[in-house]
Amino acid sequence: MGSLLFESPFSLFTSSNSKPSFKPNSTAYFLPLSRSPTSAPPICLCAADEFIVSPPPPPPLPADSSLDYSVSLERSTDRRKVVRLAWEKLLRWSRSWRSKAKTDVLERTNKVVVLGGGSFGTAMAAHVADRKAQLEVIMLVRDAEVCKSINENHLNGKYFPAHKLPENVIATTDAKAALQGADFCFHAVPVQFSASFLEGIADFVDPSLPFISLSKGLELNTYRMMSQIIPRALKSPRQPYVVLSGPSFALELMNKLPTAMVVASKDKKMANAVQQLLAYRNLRINTSSDVTGVEIAGALKNVLAIAAGIVEGLNLGNNSMAALVSQGCSEIRWLATKMGAKSTTLTGLSGTGDIMLTCFVNLSRNRRVGVRLGSGEKLDDILNSMNQVAEGVSTAGAVIALAQKYKVKLPVLTAVARIVDNELTPTKAVFELMNLPQVGRRSLAFENAKFEVRSCKRSCYNMALGCNEPI
Numbered sequence: 001m002g003s004l005l006f007e008s009p010f011s012l013f014t015s016s017n018s019k020p021s022f023k024p025n026s027t028a029y030f031l032p033l034s035r036s037p038t039s040a041p042p043i044c045l046c047a048a049d050e051f052i053v054s055p056p057p058p059p060p061l062p063a064d065s066s067l068d069y070s071v072s073l074e075r076s077t078d079r080r081k082v083v084r085l086a087w088e089k090l091l092r093w094s095r096s097w098r099s100k101a102k103t104d105v106l107e108r109t110n111k112v113v114v115l116g117g118g119s120f121g122t123a124m125a126a127h128v129a130d131r132k133a134q135l136e137v138i139m140l141v142r143d144a145e146v147c148k149s150i151n152e153n154h155l156n157g158k159y160f161p162a163h164k165l166p167e168n169v170i171a172t173t174d175a176k177a178a179l180q181g182a183d184f185c186f187h188a189v190p191v192q193f194s195a196s197f198l199e200g201i202a203d204f205v206d207p208s209l210p211f212i213s214l215s216k217g218l219e220l221n222t223y224r225m226m227s228q229i230i231p232r233a234l235k236s237p238r239q240p241y242v243v244l245s246g247p248s249f250a251l252e253l254m255n256k257l258p259t260a261m262v263v264a265s266k267d268k269k270m271a272n273a274v275q276q277l278l279a280y281r282n283l284r285i286n287t288s289s290d291v292t293g294v295e296i297a298g299a300l301k302n303v304l305a306i307a308a309g310i311v312e313g314l315n316l317g318n319n320s321m322a323a324l325v326s327q328g329c330s331e332i333r334w335l336a337t338k339m340g341a342k343s344t345t346l347t348g349l350s351g352t353g354d355i356m357l358t359c360f361v362n363l364s365r366n367r368r369v370g371v372r373l374g375s376g377e378k379l380d381d382i383l384n385s386m387n388q389v390a391e392g393v394s395t396a397g398a399v400i401a402l403a404q405k406y407k408v409k410l411p412v413l414t415a416v417a418r419i420v421d422n423e424l425t426p427t428k429a430v431f432e433l434m435n436l437p438q439v440g441r442r443s444l445a446f447e448n449a450k451f452e453v454r455s456c457k458r459s460c461y462n463m464a465l466g467c468n469e470p471i
Helices: 002-006 066-100 104-108 119-131 144-153 175-179 191-204 226-234 250-254 268-278 291-313 318-338 349-360 365-374 379-384 391-405 411-420 426-434 443-452 457-465
Strands: 010-014 028-032 111-115 136-140 169-172 184-187 211-213 241-245 259-264 283-288
Touching: 104 268, 111 119, 119 136, 119 169, 119 184, 119 250, 119 268, 136 175, 144 169, 175 191, 191 226, 191 391, 211 226, 226 241, 226 291, 241 268, 241 291, 241 349, 259 268, 259 291, 259 349, 268 283, 283 291, 291 318, 291 349, 291 365, 291 391, 291 411, 291 426, 318 349, 318 391, 318 411, 349 365, 365 379, 365 391, 391 411, 411 426
Parallel strands: 111 136, 111 184, 136 169, 184 211, 211 241, 259 283
Antiparallel strands: 010 028, 241 259
């Protein structure tokens, strides 16, 4: 009986007898041992009086899928291991980077001034004040009531009546007192009023004071960006300049929701300094040297947001919205790159990121202007009912002037400018855009890129023909 426990499941027989034979020339047959279907259960070794219940067997797999299942299980395990290792590696890199991150800029900063008492200026003042309790944050405002509300109640009652400001945020209407001894200056005055405002305070501005621009748009008639307006108005060509841009609503900054933005400056050290000043657990700051790209994208996205709002106001549907915004992104890239911007900037936070936020979210005031225009309201009535400035309205005309200067065709942005000038109705604009010639997808991009074909014909032609524009 005991020997049967060690019996092989197969028996080897030769054709001549029943004993195993291993003759080289003999024929061998492997016959499986027959087992009774009512055979006893497998033997379990256990202690006396111990009862062991065997787990139920797994459900049988189809004969043709058992191998596939084991391979799939092995691949799934390997994939999870790879993902886990990649995530752990990322976290180790993050901890190492944070341990080396510099904080000396924040430590040696004692005073920051914010020019303007609007929504975004207020949100940025609150954010900087939260970074360091000993930091003095001064808001230079024109409205005496807003100044009083901030100093007495720690509230900007006009824009954020439900949000308490940090106690180290102080408001004043005295430009000299605000700017004296400041380490950084945030400019949050609307573009169209910036030149006159800055000319009035130029005598109190230190030529070495870094200006961080929060304003987005192009100056009407001159078509200048903030990087050109600020030095000219202050009569200080070498005034340190940084532009801050990216997908960011003031309300969400006040609520301390996760946000990512870009600081751009031609001075790399200055960009890094502002990054150290602003980067926090709820605000991620990237740096860039492409000032032109960040500024022009920030200005043009406001015009495109009006167009997106018009599509919403006319109830043209999601297909129209996607087509319009993608075409608008292409037009922004065509003009910006001819003005010297880098195409990679236009696909980043300050480009595509800001465009998506402004075009698709109802908190955007430029989008709201477009929605009301599409619904049939008059532009003057819309603007008179707003307590904030929609920069896209004044920027639209400047964009078309720049397009003519750089010889770029911008169908969507041009249509917005004509609607703003009351020369075209939203419905008529849609009809005209839909009836543009059905040219090849590369034709318009090629026309807009022709001027670049000079000394580097092959690469420029390849870039021009490599696009996938809808028009």
